[in-house]
Structures are given as structure tokens and as C-alpha cells.
Amino acid sequence: MSREILPADGMSERMRARWLEVQSERLRPQLPEDYARSEAEQQLHASAAERARSRELDAFKTSVPVVGADMVFRGEHRHTAALGSVAEWLGPQPGAVPETGLVLRGSVGTGKSIALAFACLHYPGGFAWLRPDDLVSAVLHSYDESAPRLAPLVVVDDIGRETKSTFQEALCALLDDPARTLLASTNLTKAGMRARYDGRLLDRLCARCIAFDVPGESLRQRVGDF
Numbered sequence: 663m664s665r666e667i668l669p670a671d672g673m674s675e676r677m678r679a680r681w682l683e684v685q686s687e688r689l690r691p692q693l694p695e696d697y698a699r700s701e702a703e704q705q706l707h708a709s710a711a712e713r714a715r716s717r718e719l720d721a722f723k724t725s726v727p728v729v730g731a732d733m734v735f736r737g738e739h740r741h742t743a744a745l746g747s748v749a750e751w752l753g754p755q756p757g758a759v760p761e762t763g764l765v766l767r768g769s770v771g772t773g774k775s776i777a778l779a780f781a782c783l784h785y786p787g788g789f790a791w792l793r794p795d796d797l798v799s800a801v802l803h804s805y806d807e808s809a810p811r812l813a814p815l816v817v818v819d820d821i822g823r824e825t826k827s828t829f830q831e832a833l834c835a836l837l838d839d840p841a842r843t844l845l846a847s848t849n850l851t852k853a854g855m856r857a858r859y860d861g862r863l864l865d866r867l868c869a870r871c872i873a874f875d876v877p878g879e880s881l882r883q884r885v886g887d888f
């Protein structure tokens with residue numbers, strides 16, 4: 663069967679000549695060095711993509727300082743209740759911004775921080791990952807150049823571990839800011855939060871965040887007996 667592709671009728675001479683030129687280039691037998699070159703080029707592209715991916719991973723691990731951030735980045739995590747609640751909160755539409763905040767409550771090792779890392783990876787706007795005492799600096803000492811910066815999504819990992827007395831004031835101010843969304847985790851139960859925090863903060867949390875109680879026991883692998 664002929665491999666020749668005929669030009670269409672009615673083409674101008676110039677178009678016809680160009681057509682034939684393109685076709686003859688297209689039908690030129692591929693030489694072994696062509697394959698070699700394209701393989702080498704492919705390898706170059708692949709390693710450039712790998713390097714870019716590895717830089718992205720480094721940046722992610724720096725902005726999400728939690729054990730297991732790399733597992734989340736590579737998509738190697740398992741489904742957990744905490745992850746399910748975050749996925750539901752993010753919604754089925756990629757790029758949609760959740761309307762409320764979310765607080766994950768649960769005992770140690772139930773996958774709360776991993777779920778927060780997953781949220782950071784998929785949240786469509788910028789995020790700031792803060793420990794509770796960092797939140798105080800970011801909100802109340804923002805004039806200080808070394809204070810951490812806020813972002814549209816403010817992730818506070820481990821509420822209840824704060825040592826600064828102004829934590830509640832900082833969290834209230836954050837919740838009063840409509841430009842910020844809070845995503846947080848805590849080992850405190852609902853009753854524990856009610857005992858620890860005052861009405862001003864609890865009222866704002868109720869208005870701006872949904873709470874999810876993460877069930878289950880620690881998912882951490884055990885190598886010792888303590």
C-alpha cells in the first residue's frame with residue numbers, strides 16, 4: 663500500500679508545494695540516530711521533571727513540618743477517618759474554597775496532622791502552617807518582621823498545646839477576620855475545649871468552624887513498649 667498522502671484538490675501552487683514538503687518530511691524514514699536522540703531528549707525531560715518534583719517536595723516539607731508530609735505529597739497515604747473528613751470539607755469540586763473552617767478533635771496518633779497536610783496540598787489558596795504559639799506572633803505581633811505570616815488558610819496544628827497566655831485573644835482575632843479560614847487539630851475533647859477556653863472564643867468557633875471528632879486509636883507504628 664502506498665504511504666503517499668495526496669494533496670487536496672483546489673490547493674494553490676504555493677500551498678501544494680508546502681504540503682508536499684511537509685509530507686515528504688513526515689514520511690522520511692526514521693534513522694537510528696533519530697530514535698537515539700529522542701530517547702536522550704526524553705531522559706533529559708524526565709530528569710528535569712524529577713528535579714522539579716523533588717524541589718516541590720522539599721518546599722512542601724518545609725511549609726508543612728510534620729512527620730509523613732512526604733507520604734502525603736507522594737499520595738502514599740491510606741484512607742483514614744481524619745482524611746475523609748478533610749476530603750469532605752474540601753468538597754468534590756477541585757478549586758472550590760470551603761465556606762467554613764474545620765477543627766479535628768481526637769486522641770493522639772489518629773491521623774489529624776496527616777489530614778491537615780493533605781488539606782494543605784489540595785487547598786486552592788495559600789496556607790500558613792502554624793503551631794499555636796506561632797499563631798500568637800502571626801496575629802498579634804505581625805509588625806515584627808520575624809513573625810510568621812498569615813495566609814487565606816491558617817492551619818493550627820495541636821490547639822491546646824499553647825503556652826502563651828494571649829493565645830485565645832489571637833484565635834478570636836483570627837476568627838473575626840473574614841479573609842481567613844481556620845483549619846485546626848486538637849487532642850482536646852469537646853468537654854475539654856469547653857473547660858479550657860472562654861465563651862468569646864467558643865462562640866466564634868461555633869460560628870465559623872465545623873468540628874469533627876476523629877475516632878479510633880493511634881495509627882503510629884510501634885517499635886518499643888512504653
Ligand SMILES: Nc1ncnc2c1ncn2[C@@H]1O[C@H](COP(=O)(O)OP(=O)(O)O)[C@@H](O)[C@H]1O
Pocket residue numbers: 729730738739740741742745768769770771772773774775776777847880881882883
Ligand atoms: N492517612 C494515613 N496513612 C498512613 N499512615 C498514617 C495516616 N495517618 C496517620 N498515619 C500514621 O500515624 C502517624 C500519626 O499520625 P498524625 O497525623 O501525626 O497523628 P495525630 O496528629 O492525630 O497525632 C503518622 O506519622 C503515620 O505514621
Ligand SMILES: [Mg+2]
Pocket residue numbers: 774775776819820847
Ligand atoms: Mg498531630
